[in-house]
Amino acid sequence: NAGVTQTPKFQVLKTGQSMTLQCAQDMNHEYMSWYRQDPGMGLRLIHYSVGAGITDQGEVPNGYNVSRSTTEDFPLRLLSAAPSQTSVYFCASSGQGVLGFGKTQYFGPGTRLLVL
């Protein structure tokens, strides 16, 4: 199993450009999430999905779109990049667990994004 994979590892964008961060998992997990990590602020939830075709907003969704057409993939789209979106982005996945109490959330290696 590859676990959770993310591409690219590093990206530089100019203000106003758009791009898609890719995330895939091969563990047949129902739940997938996107977080951003900024210095001194821990990780914050951007969007999440509880299954194919179902997505919802997290704490900081503005400027980002997601879709979940398959169980395996959960891409994050930046519509018009801004310097405030410079961050490290982590994708995560987990199973539902017993009685809905999933214990382990697996994180991808992260994507470092710099917006100039």
Add this chain to the structure above:
Amino acid sequence: AQKITQTQPGMFVQEKEAVTLDCTYDTSDPSYGLFWYKQPSSGEMIFLIYQGSYDQQNATEGRYSLNFQKARKSANLVISASQLGDSAMYFCAMREGPTGGGNKLTFGTGTQLKVEL
């Protein structure tokens, strides 16, 4: 109010000593889960340990144990016999409610642990 509070921005510990990293949480949901993650300088997030709000016993995983005090809303991570490889950032996180609503985590700001010889 902060849902997860980690009051120790940085900690130092001698090799082979035990260290406790503090975490307090705030929730009114009776069903929740508490997680600890390790982030080494390479940047990946490594799951360490989990405690469910209904678990009767404190969680343990090898050298990691979670000192869960429900009434005080604290979930401190104890690392026994520290090793140089334990030097990293440590994050406490909480999921409110069962995962039927998605495994959404709220993270603290982290504690940077440095293990010294």
